[in-house]
Amino acid sequence: MAELDIGSIMTFGGYDWRVLDIKEDRALVIAEYILEQKPYNDCSGDVTWAKCSLRKYLNEDFYSKFTDEEKSRIVQVQNKNPENQWYGSTGGEDTIDYIFLLNIEEVVCKYFGDSSKNLENRSPKQRYWFQKKNENNINRRSTLDGYVWWWWLRSPGRDNKRAVYIHGDGNIGIQGNGTFKYSSNTIHPLTGDNSGGVRPAMWVRVGIE
Template structure:
């Protein structure tokens, strides 16, 4: 396997993001569904959010016993938001997780680190609509381009960062419980964020 390749694992098609000697990092090519980041109002971090619980219990159980044996439990760092310094929370022990700002901006979809660590004066809410790496971050749900959650906090801990349908990073975040997005998915008639789970599997 090599980075960028598409493979089938469980019931989904996955894109290979990273290949190491004993393991491979995968993310679903398309979103697997829509889901709130959290199930109640108020401040929350990735470690304590309901979406993390869903991925590591209900979604995890959709894999066969054989496939579950290949999924590696990892410790994820959860840095503060680079622009707003909102709290990323404690490290989390995950089987299945969402990517962070740093992972989508600097590591796995091309290097846009300049935009993350040196934002321009007019970069208050979005990265850059002309960022050449936006196209690498686009994904679909039900055949339509849609927005998907990251695990990082937005401008405060009532919001989480997301990738908009055009691939631009909404670093200010969408509401974890009540959405600021008025866009409705044409099939589901739901404005909830999409989920692109990531996981490490044994080679």
């Protein structure tokens, strides 16, 4: 396998993945495009990443789409799930995941440019911590079937009935959208669905074979 660089695109399991980080013989990758739409959870009420149906789907049904050889390269990792920094809603217990969603810190401070000052210095008037002109918004944008769409993070929103998400313009909704039902008339023009987009992430062994 050719050497990878951070920011490069690799094909794995029939999907294109963007390399976010490299450590020794493994790389953290995220789907370059939104792959599908799913609710964060399949029932109403409080939920954390550890218990949500989207996590179960990614680590069971989605994971099963890979071949045995591909599965052998997907690294099982322990994920920390911090609380929402603005609202204090709990992130829940640590999880062991093959496939997961990114959290607030990862999209704000690490992998799409450093906008941590916006997270740490909230204006009293801010509903979201980024303004439309934030220089890193463009790095977080993605599309589903060629149309700009919003996508889930695993972090909780202002309470545990909501989860944080990335707007279509790359801004971040720290209050979150409803984990079970999202009340909006905005629907994807091809799917007819208003559910959040799914951009899976995972650590993959990438050593030269």
